[in-house]
Amino acid sequence: MEAKLDARIKRSRQLLREALVSLIAEKGYERLTVRDITERATVNRSTFYKHYRDKEDLLRQTGREVFEQLVGCFEGHEQTFQEEDSRQTLVRMFEHFAQHCDFYRVMLSEQGFPHFQFYLEKVMRSALSKFKDILLPQGEREVPFDFFLHYVSAAYTGMVAWWLRNDMKYSTKYMATQLMSLMRSTAQALR
Numbered sequence: 001m002e003a004k005l006d007a008r009i010k011r012s013r014q015l016l017r018e019a020l021v022s023l024i025a026e027k028g029y030e031r032l033t034v035r036d037i038t039e040r041a042t043v044n045r046s047t048f049y050k051h052y053r054d055k056e057d058l059l060r061q062t063g064r065e066v067f068e069q070l071v072g073c074f075e076g077h078e079q080t081f082q083e084e085d086s087r088q089t090l091v092r093m094f095e096h097f098a099q100h101c102d103f104y105r106v107m108l109s110e111q112g113f114p115h116f117q118f119y120l121e122k123v124m125r126s127a128l129s130k131f132k133d134i135l136l137p138q139g140e141r142e143v144p145f146d147f148f149l150h151y152v153s154a155a156y157t158g159m160v161a162w163w164l165r166n167d168m169k170y171s172t173k174y175m176a177t178q179l180m181s182l183m184r185s186t187a188q189a190l191r
Contacts, residue, residue, distance in 0.1 A: 013051055015041035017062050020055070021106050028111045029059070059113060066103060067123045070096050074127040090176035097160050098168055108161040117157060124153035152183060 019040035023032050034055055038045050052058040073092040097104055107116040129149060156179065163175060170178075 012043050012047050015043060020058055021103050024111055025106045029113050066100050070123055071127055087176050087180050090179050091172050094172035094175045101164055105164040121153045121157050124156050125149050128152055
């Protein structure tokens with residue numbers, strides 16, 4: 001019985017999240033109401049309020065779960081830099097974006113939450129900070145690493161947004177290879 005209840009809870013949350021994303025695409029985040037979300041998800045408002053305080057809470061929890069998965073793409077890639085390992089990490093990152101393409105595409109659009117890109121860049125900076133001594137060795141830095149990190153995280157976020165807007169016309173492996181090449185070139189130029 002408890003497994004059945006857990007499945008219903010997961011299903012309700014999934015329906016609410018899908019409704020949130022589709023309605024943001026249609027109406028924009030600001031004009032969206034809880035009533036709109038529950039009607040689209042075909043769940044009662046009481047069900048909504050069992051899980052979330054308001055639409056901001058739904059968005060915050062959805063974003064947190066998606067970002068946790070994104071950070072998971074970089075786990076296990078802590079201190080060693082092997083080109084193929086790094087490329088595989090970036091492939092996992094692009095696979096994550098592809099898996100959640102509807103969410104990211106909407107959130108990175110003009111209709112999305114106004115500060116979403118800022119939060120995504122923050123997550124990217126945190127994940128990419130693991131590459132500090134590899135990308136810009138201590139004695140060779142002309143540019144402070146925090147400058148470089150902000151530049152690279154904004155560039156990655158921009159590349160992801162562009163890729164999603166263009167219907168992911170390049171494979172995840174191709175995107176990872178190109179991003180590795182760009183990051184390597186940028187790091188070399190700053191040495």
